[in-house]
Amino acid sequence: MDNSERDESFEAFRKSFSYGDRNDLNFKFFKGLSDDDAASFLQTMLDQLGDAFDTGDVQPLIEAAIQAQVAGYTPGPDAPPPTFAYDHGPFTPARIPVADARVGLLATSGHFVAGDDPEPFGETAMTQAEAIERIGEFISESPVLSEIPSTTPTSELRVRHGGYDIRSAEMDPNVTFPIDRLREAHDDGRVGSLPDTFFSFPGATSQGRLRKVLPGWVARAHEESIDVMLLVPV
Amino acid sequence: MCHVSVGHVARALEESGIPTVTVMVKAFEHRAREMTLPRTVIVRHPMGRPLGAAFDRVRQSEVVLASFQLIETASESGTIVELPHTYRPNPSLP
Numbered sequence: 001m002d003n004s005e006r007d008e009s010f011e012a013f014r015k016s017f018s019y020g021d022r023n024d025l026n027f028k029f030f031k032g033l034s035d036d037d038a039a040s041f042l043q044t045m046l047d048q049l050g051d052a053f054d055t056g057d058v059q060p061l062i063e064a065a066i067q068a069q070v071a072g073y074t075p076g077p078d079a080p081p082p083t084f085a086y087d088h089g090p091f092t093p094a095r096i097p098v099a100d101a102r103v104g105l106l107a108t109s110g111h112f113v114a115g116d117d118p119e120p121f122g123e124t125a126m127t128q129a130e131a132i133e134r135i136g137e138f139i140s141e142s143p144v145l146s147e148i149p150s151t152t153p154t155s156e157l158r159v160r161h162g163g164y165d166i167r168s169a170e171m172d173p174n175v176t177f178p179i180d181r182l183r184e185a186h187d188d189g190r191v192g193s194l195p196d197t198f199f200s201f202p203g204a205t206s207q208g209r210l211r212k213v214l215p216g217w218v219a220r221a222h223e224e225s226i227d228v229m230l231l232v233p234v
Numbered sequence: 235m236c237h238v239s240v241g242h243v244a245r246a247l248e249e250s251g252i253p254t255v256t257v258m259v260k261a262f263e264h265r266a267r268e269m270t271l272p273r274t275v276i277v278r279h280p281m282g283r284p285l286g287a288a289f290d291r292v293r294q295s296e297v298v299l300a301s302f303q304l305i306e307t308a309s310e311s312g313t314i315v316e317l318p319h320t321y322r323p324n325p326s327l328p
Contacts, residue, residue: 026281029261062321066280069261082268084238089270089311090248098302104252106243108236139235163236164282172288181285181298190302203236210239214246221252228305229247230298231256233240234282 014038019135025165026065029072041068084207096227100192103185104226105150106217108203108233109169109176110161112146117158120144120202131162135204138162143205145217148198154180163204164234176234195224203233237262241269248272248311255301255308257284266314273308275301276316283321290324 014035018028030038041064048060075082094101110131112118120126121137131138148157157173159166169176177200185191199217221229237258244254255273258266259281266274277284277297286293297317304315 029281058323059320062280062323066260066278066321069259069281070263073261074264082264084241085268086245086270089272090245091272091311092248092251092253093309094253094305098305103302108239143239166282168283168288174291174294175283175285175288178285178294178298181291181294184295185298185302190299201239203239205235205239207238207242211242211246214242217243218246218250218252221247222250226252229252229254230301231240231244231254232284233236233256233258233262234284 010035010039019132023132025132025163029069032072033068037068037071094228096192098192098228099190101227102193102195102225103182103191104195104221104224104229105177105179105182105198106221106229106231107177107200108161109159109173109200110166110202110234111148111157111159111169111173111177111200113148113152114156114158116146118144118146118201126160128160128162128166131160131202133162135162138202138204140206142209142213143201143203145199145201145213145220147220148177148179148200150179150183150194150196150198152179161202161204161234163202169234176232178230178232182230192227195226197224237265238269241265241271244271245269253305255305257297257301259284260316263314263316267312270312272311272313273301273304274314275304276314278317278319279321287322287324290322293319293322 014030016022017024018031044064154173159169174180247254257275260278263276285297
């Protein structure tokens, strides 16, 4: 864009990384930083990049980004109370060792099996870019739970989720949907058994509508005789 | 939003008699506390990579096994453990 046509504030710059014209799901937390914190983060990243020119060590850059994500998402003392907060949580003690248990997997990763696309909003072959563009619809609609046979080869898994950077999950589904790691744990005797079916859905969804469908999802978990559920939000 | 969704899934499963454990990146630890999740393993990994870097099988397994351990050791809801590892990009990408 011609600079003469753009008089952009730093605040607008920050916010453009969260579903704006610079959208970047790794750095959408910029929106939640103060101007001073965002400026400090950028300065730190550039300084450490300068170091990396000589050392080749990008670990400090990665650590700075992780720390900034924590700062960007953790509510400050003046933040409004969260919409969903519970003083007490239900708790079911483990009845048997995991080595004897049937261990299920449910992730909000947005994985599905090739050929079994949940087709959000009736759209066939929705791309990741389209999912990002339609994130507002996802968070106001009912979630669709994808059933994934626990024997599915990772090469048959697909992923789409408008709320996070899926590049890593596309390379290796196990970063958000640890299907191979659970199979290995079973092979090693650390898990008693695996159910026929694992589950995934895009967790960016309407909480009210999610709670309406949850009884059906819980029933499916019991149908699979799951003793313990591993949950992975992204 | 995903972390709130999982919070509601965890509550529903626990109420039905299925114990749960959640793997959560540090940036969303506050969600685990706000929603009093039953058992949470916190990892100092970037968003979108809760189990570790792509093809980092060792780290991914460590996170899974730490989750299994927490299933067996937690005695009350709201139990949170943080793993000490720092994130490492895998040097052996295929």
